[in-house]
Amino acid sequence: MARILVADDDAHIRQLVVLYMKKEGYEVRDVANGEEALVVMDKDHMDLAVIDIMMPEMDGWELCKEIRSRGDMPILMITAKGEAEDRVKGFQLGTDDYVVKPFDPTELVLRVKALLKRYRVATSQQVVFGDTIIDGERNEIRVKGEVIQLPLKEFELLFKLGGYPGQIFTRAQLIEQIWGLDYEGYDRTVDVHIKRLRQRLEGRTEDIWISTVRGLGYRLEAKGE
Structure with missing residues (x-):
């Protein structure tokens, strides 16, 4: 909520x-x-x-x-x-x-x-951008009916960013909200997961993409927004 x-x-x-x-x-x-x-x-x-x-x-x-x-x-x-x-x-x-x-x-x-x-703040388990659906109930993304399966953490990252299009999230915020406050792993984990997400989405959807905001973090951009 x-x-x-x-x-x-x-x-x-x-x-x-x-x-x-x-x-x-x-x-x-x-x-x-x-x-x-x-x-x-x-x-x-x-x-x-x-x-x-x-x-x-x-x-x-x-x-x-x-x-x-x-x-x-x-x-x-x-x-x-x-x-x-x-x-x-x-x-x-x-x-x-x-x-x-x-x-x-x-x-x-x-x-x-x-x-x-x-502002399309997510209040449900599905976020829709054109032909692209990020489905939080099934933990999958669908583009024109084609299912793109993502590893859990990558999906959680995409769902978080997709729920607040245009909103900048810092690495620290994403670590806290996706991995938890007690996470003690690699401090560039977010960067690695974002890179993999971009690779999986490249060429498969033109509705959304993830932008880097230099010195701040990441945000999801949506076509037509």
């Missing part, structure tokens, strides 16, 4: 948002400012950020810029300000959606769901 990051210095707002997000089955981390939000993002992969503009330490504008510099994660801003210039600035910095306090929590949930769908 999707992981939601909530950053707001108002404890009551955080509690309200967390309550409604958890009712939908989402995993939620809540923090009081932008700096704490970045600490969470450094430790855990998050799928969507709900952030307030006016926060101490690091405000929503700076946090939005930091998030955008790290990848293509959906961002929804919550603020007490409703002026048009604030909305414009938010969108220029990369905000995907914008709600003004006081807000209807049910509407917020619907907006979060819409953003997750737009």
